[in-house]
Amino acid sequence: MELLGFAGRTVTADAVVQGLAWATAAVAGLPTAMLALECLAGTRKRASKEVGEVPPFIIIMPAHDEAAGIEAAIRAAHAQLRSNDELLVVADNCSDDTAARARGLGATVIERHDAERRGKGHALEYGRAFIAAHRPDVRAVLVFDADCRALPGSLPTLAAKAARCDAAVQGIFLLAASPDAGPVVRISGFAFLIKNLVRQQGLARLSGAALLHGSGMAFPRTMFLAMRWRGGSLVEDLEMGLDLLLAGQRVVVAPDARILSASSSIEGTGGQRRRWEHGMMQTAWRYVPRLLARAVRRPSLTLVACDLMVPPTVLLALCSFAALCVVLALAGPSGPFLALMAVQVAAAVGVARAWWRCGREILPPSSLRDLPAYVAWKLPLIVQFITDRQREWTRTERLP
Template identity: 50%
Template structure:
C-alpha cells in the first residue's frame, strides 16, 4: 500500500516535471523564418477598460501595419475615463459597452463581435489595449490564420525596465518559458498551442461561432481548449511577436493571482475532458492535457520539496528508494532543461547574479497558492498599468 502511495506522489509531480523538461528541450531552439504571404483583409479588435493613458500608442503601432482594407475596432468596455474619445482621436473605430454586472474581456469581445457582424473581415485579430505588435506581426499573424484555417496565437512576451526588481525579472522569465518556449515545444510535440489572450488571430467563421462569453478568469485559455475539443486547430507563431510592459512588483502579484488561480481551476476542469477525448481517437489532445497539467513553476517547486522529504523518510524506514530516485531524476531533468532555456534566451532578462533570489521568488508566490485552498479569486480585476 505504501509503495502505491509513493508512486502516486511521484506521478503527481514527476509527470509534469518530465513534460516541462521535454517542452523546454524542444522549444529552446529557434524557429525557422517562413516566407511572407500576403494576408487577406483583417480587423484588429481591441477590448479596453480605462486605458486612456496607453491606448494611443497601441493604436498608432497597429495603424502602421494596416492597409486600406484593414480595420481597427476598439470596444470601450465599462470605461470611466476618456478611452473612447482617445481611441477615436487616434483613428480607430469605437463602440462603447456599459454593463457593470458583466465585466471582463470575454464580454467585451462578444460585444465587438456583434458590431463586426455587420461587415466582417476574413480574419479577426484580438489585441489587448496595453500590448504592442512588433514590426510585421499583424499581417504575419493574419496570413498564418488564413493559410491554416486555424486560430493562431502569436508570441506574447513581457518587457521590463532596466531597474526592474529581481522578482519582476523572474516573472518575465517565467512568462518567456510559458509563452514562447513551452508553446514551441508543445507544437513540435504535435499538441497544437494554447491561446493566451492577446496577439491571437481567428478566421471569421471560427470567431463568429466561438463561445466567447464566460466568467472564467482565463477566458483565453478556456476558449482555446473549447476550440480544440470541438475539433478546431489552434497553432502557434513564434515569429509574430507582441509585447507588454511588466507591471510593478505589487501589481505583478495581483496579475499572477488571477492567471494562476484561473489556470489551476481550468486544469482541473479540462484535463479529464482532454484525456477522455484522446481515448476516442484524438491522441494530440493527450499531449495538450499533459501540457496544461503542468502547474506554475513556483507551485511545482513548492510541491516537489515536501514530497521529496516525505519520500526520503519513507525510504529510510522501508528501504524503498526507487520512488525518491525517480522524482529526483525528473526534477534534475526539468532543472537542466530550464537552465538550457536560461542560457540560450534568458541571461539578459535574469542575470546569473540574481539566482540567489529564487527562493525569495517562490516564497513571494506562496500566498497566491495558499489562497487556492480557501480564498480563490473568482472575479475579473483589471491589472494595474503602473510600471
C-alpha cells in the same frame, strides 16, 4: 511480513511500501517530466517561415479605462495596417476618455455600457456582433489587449497563418520589464516567458497544438463569428482555446509574431499573477478529464492535458521536492527515488537551457540570488487558491 492474499498471491508490507513510493513518484514526476520535455523541445533552434498571402483583417482591441496607455498600442497596430484592414476599439464601461483618444488616433471605436456584465469576454462579444454586421469582407480577426504592442510584422504574420491554416493562432505574448524593474518583477517576467514562449513552442512541437494566452490571437472569420466568449472568466482566452480543441478545431502558434506588454509594479504583478494562476488551476481542474476522455480518438490531446497539469513553477518545485523526501522515507534511494530525481534534474536542465537561450536579457545572472525572495513573495498567492480564491475579473494596475 505477509499482509493479505489476492488471487492466490501474498502481498508483503515491503511490496505495499514500494508501491506507494512508485505512486508518489509517478504523481509528482508526471508534471515535472512534462515541464522538462516542453523546455527541451521549446528551445530547439528553428527556421523562420514565409508569411504568405495576407488576407484583409480586422483587429479587436477591448479597452477598459486605458486612456493613459492605449496610444502606443494603436500606433504600433496602425503601422502594420493596409487600406483594407481596420482597428476596432471596444471601449468597455470606460470612466475616462479612452474612446475619444482612440478616435483621435484613427481607430474605429464602439462603446459599451453595462456595469453588470464587465470583462474582456463581454467586450469581445460586442465586437463580434459589429464585425458580423459591418465587415463582411475581412477574412481574419485579431484580438489584442489595449496595453500591448505588436512588434513589426506580427499582425500580417498572424492574419496570414490563421487564413492559411484555417486555425486559431496564438502569437508569442511576453512581458517587457522596465530598466528599473525589481528582481521580483524580473523573475515573474521570466516565468511568464517560460510559459508563453518556451513551453508554448515545446507543446506545439510535441503535439501539434497550442494554447491561447490572450493578446495576440488570430482567427479565421468563420471560426470567430461562431465562437461565444465567456463573460467574467478569469482566463476566457485559455478556456476558448481548449473548447476549440475539444470541438476538433486547430489551435497553433506563430513563433515569429511577437507581442509585448509592459510589466507592472510589484503590487500589480502580484494581482496579475494571482488572477492568471488561479484561473489556470481552476481551468485545469475542469478541462483535464475532458481532454483525456477525448484523447481516446485524438491522442495529441493527452499532451495538452499534461501541459495543464503543470502547476505554477514554485508550487511544482515545492511539491516535487516534498514528494522526493516522501519517496526517500518510504523506499530509500531505490528505483522510485532515483526516477523522480532524474526527472527533477531534467526539468532543472530544461529551465536552465531556456534561461540561457531566451531569458538572460530579462533575468540577468545578478537577479538569480533573489530567487528565495521571489519564492517567499509567491507562496501567499498560491495559498490564496485555497483560502481566498479569486473568482472575478479585475483590471491589472498599469505602470505610467
